[in-house]
Amino acid sequence: MIEVTLIYGFVNSIILALVALGFSLTFGISGISNFAYGSFYVLAGYSVWILVNKWAVPFVPAMVLSVLLTSLLGALVYRLVLLRVRGQVISEVIATFGVGLAILELFRYLGYTGFEYTLPVFTDGSIMIGDTYIDHQRLWIVGVGILLAVALYFFTHYTKLGLAFRGIAQDEQTALSLGIHSDRIAGISVAFGSGLAAVAAVVILPRGTISVNEGYDVLINAMAVCIVGGLGSTAGVVVASFLIGYAQMITDTLSGPHWKMIVSLVAILVILVFKPSGLFGKQKELEERI
């Protein structure tokens, strides 16, 4: 029993981390609020489904194509909408929320609900760890999640582009004076974040059906992880994913799956009371708090 909780809690934590990485990259690290994140996730899932089932594209190219398309859409949303309201937090929030809502509700309107909307698993089968069965897809999730988290850490710490992402969040004026084209970097960061959402979607969604409501759940979980972990910290994302992931798993086993979602909310509120900048957040400690 404990073993099951431990293993599935681990998988659950990795899923959370995977979902939160893209959000963390745009919002946490570059400071651009993207409330359309959840809908990009769902959009990527549906676009793979459409490519595979309607247009008979093989699964692997369809995945790649969907990730590219989602990134492109992210860039497009930035260019057409976000760029015009940069710096006005109220407008940024409302505009991206509107975009996300429009995408999600459009899918709902078009009737994309039901059990037939599933993606194929990467490889079929399962292995045993101790006495617990674990299917290959979950192993893929763990692998991709760890790989991406490590890659993101190195990306934001050792590449020029990654450093520029962090730079514009810390101080946009200074970043500008050092030759960082902040508007362009912000656009790239939105595109990267959307792309990561798509990667998370194609890896995670084969476990179940794609549904519109998933979009809201993903956004909630991603926000919870980013707030608890602290903005601008990849390590924070990982630690927070494990905290929330295991907390969710334990609530699940103790009091049933209904209470699972409440964990994220409680985590947000508790962390805001005791350490508003998050567990590992440093760059904004003074600015966010008043």
Added chain:
Amino acid sequence: MKQRRKERIDRGIKARSDDVFALTSYREMLYVALPPAIPVIGLLVLPLVLPGYWQKVFISTCMFALLAMSWDFLVSVGMVSLGQALFFGVGAYLAGILDRYAGFPIWLTIPAATVLGAGVCTIILLPVLRLRGVYFSMVTLVIPLMLERIVEATGVFGGTEGLAGLKAFPNQWVEAYFAALVCLAVLFGFRRLVTTDYGLVLKAIRDNDRAVMSAGINIYWLRAQALFLAGCVGAFCGAFMTHVYAFVGMPAFALDYSILPLASAVVGGMGTFAGSLLGAFILVPLSEALRGIGGLRTVIYALSLVVFIVALPEGIFHYLQRKYHQFDRWVKVDE
């Protein structure tokens, strides 16, 4: 190349009637009195002329207008709520609970649910008040979705079935005029409130919170008060609608109650309250007329939100207001 720019000049009558003591003619008096008279007359006459079904629409329009004004008030204190459904749902459920389990009469459940609901929402949101930025938006977006799910999962207060068979208003006239009067009271109340010293401090918190703090003012307490006021309006809508439908259930936390007020305020024009009212009276009847297209309505609101934020961020009301007070003409730019 000849360059030209638009020049905006106050109308003469505005300049003359700006100072209320200088009104010298009926025309000037009319100029000053007409704008506030439009909503008053409109809201009081509309229930009389509308047929039965559209009277129902009128009532829900008033509720959305109230939610939009409450959103607008929060924004003018610097808090962007993405979940007016929180206030609405909490108010609705409290009214339902007080009616069903405590057996309160209707004239007691509505005020009680209004005040208690606002109190509950304020307490839930207290931790977020210490932060600026998008945290408030995030948390208000999350909470209604959560509450909906809790009700569904645990089956408290009727679960997915909701509480039906609650007390209703005596007749539709009472509903319509009650809604209209509250709408007017909130409209003029909020408009007055933001021009008082108290309102100025609230606005100052949005513009520069540190400056207000350094003036020795406790901004957390003030923000909590503002939240409570906005919460009262939102919770009232919930309580009122509970008794209109004689039912309360999970739809009380529906996304509609978050997105429509937001869209109304943005389309109408933020920061004036009259804009929110105007926006609601454009969007809600429109959505009734478009009932046939079902779920696509939400898409349209969401897109109108994006279009207005990007293309006409001032909103319709500010545009009209400018046309009323000023005229514009193209003038040549001297090289």
